[in-house]
Amino acid sequence: MKTTEIKRGEFQPYYNIKNLKMAQVNRDVFLKHSENFKDKLNEFGWMMPIVVSKDGDIIEGHHRVVSAKLLKQRTVPAYIVDWVDTQDQKEHLNAIINLNNGNKAWTTLDYLKAFAKENKDYKTAYTNYIKNSNNISAGNIVHLFFGSNPGGFKKGECKIKDLKFSLYLLRKISNLVSKYGKRNIQAYGVREMIKIGYISAFNDYEAMDFLFKEYGKLAKIEHPAATSILRFKPLMEATLLEFNKLRKTVKNEI
Numbered sequence: 001m002k003t004t005e006i007k008r009g010e011f012q013p014y015y016n017i018k019n020l021k022m023a024q025v026n027r028d029v030f031l032k033h034s035e036n037f038k039d040k041l042n043e044f045g046w047m048m049p050i051v052v053s054k055d056g057d058i059i060e061g062h063h064r065v066v067s068a069k070l071l072k073q074r075t076v077p078a079y080i081v082d083w084v085d086t087q088d089q090k091e092h093l094n095a096i097i098n099l100n101n102g103n104k105a106w107t108t109l110d111y112l113k114a115f116a117k118e119n120k121d122y123k124t125a126y127t128n129y130i131k132n133s134n135n136i137s138a139g140n141i142v143h144l145f146f147g148s149n150p151g152g153f154k155k156g157e158c159k160i161k162d163l164k165f166s167l168y169l170l171r172k173i174s175n176l177v178s179k180y181g182k183r184n185i186q187a188y189g190v191r192e193m194i195k196i197g198y199i200s201a202f203n204d205y206e207a208m209d210f211l212f213k214e215y216g217k218l219a220k221i222e223h224p225a226a227t228s229i230l231r232f233k234p235l236m237e238a239t240l241l242e243f244n245k246l247r248k249t250v251k252n253e254i
Contacts, residue, residue: 007083011049015078019056020065023086025093025117027110029062037067049077051099057086060099089118090156097154106154109138115156121145124160128170135177136170140190144169148195165203169194172212180219184226189215192233200240210243211236 022029041064050061058065059081068076086092093114097106109129116126125145129138142150145166146158160166173193177185193208193215201207215236218226225231 007081009051009079009081011077011079013049013077014075015050015052015080016075017065017068017073020050020052020076021055021057022062022065023058023092023096025089025114026058026062026096027106027114029066031066034063034066034070037063038070041067041071046077049079051079051081053084053086053092054080054082055086057092059084059086059092059095093118093156107138108142111154111156112138112142119156121158121160122156124163128167132170132174135174136190137187140173140187140194141170143191143194144173147198148191161198162203165197165205168205169197169208172208176212176216176219180216184219184222185215186227188229189226189232192236196233196236196240200237206247207240207243211239214239 050064051059052061053059061076065076084091084095086095097111097114112122112126112129115122117123125141128145129136129141132141136144142153142158145160145163146153147161150158152158173185173190177190193211196211197203197208201211215226217223225235
């Protein structure tokens with residue numbers, strides 16, 4: 001049986017650190033994380049090389065490079081690949097993401113920020129997250145702009161569902177959290193309000209205005225249902241049904 005030859009790079013055990021370039025599209029590098037790697041390098045040595053392009057752009061191993069610098073190292077072991085065009089930010093980012101151990105270390109915010117550098121929809125979501133980070137989680141900002149089940153998010157493929165409605169929901173959520181605090185307006189409840197807005201209320205501003213008012217009433221008196229995973233969603237769904245029935249009755253009377 002004939003096998004297909006897979007592309008292979010070149011291993012260089014003593015690659016000069018001065019020739020390495022940190023990727024602009026990578027997630028943020030945290031000093032604490034690098035400090036932890038520093039201890040591991042001292043104890044176990046270089047168990048695996050970093051991955052770089054032929055031009056010295058780092059593809060995988062940013063934290064280990066910082067760790068090596070902290071240890072006053074002049075060289076690092078490197079695996080050099082010549083088929084990744086790191087001048088193309090999207091191609092560089094895709095290579096970084098696919099090499100990060102199944103991306104277990106990457107958070108939702110890491111993906112959002114990374115793709116925001118070359119994708120206008122992600123940039124819009126990321127910019128609005130930064131403006132409202134005290135009032136909404138990165139996960140909920142993704143649900144708010146890209147939907148409750150954003151397939152392709154980790155590949156940079158999501159599109160904003162409805163910008164006007166997303167900004168409306170964000171404003172309502174931020175106002176609630178600012179007024180009643182995260183203890184009374186929890187991330188779970190926010191996520192369910194976003195889902196109801198898109199899936200059950202079908203982007204109905206009038207219905208959502210009513211629901212947010214009811215949510216505020218619950219938060220004001222610290223009603224147990226406002227922070228209950230089991231009770232919150234059914235209560236809001238029931239409230240939406242009551243509102244729709246009432247609105248229909250009023251219209252029929254007119």
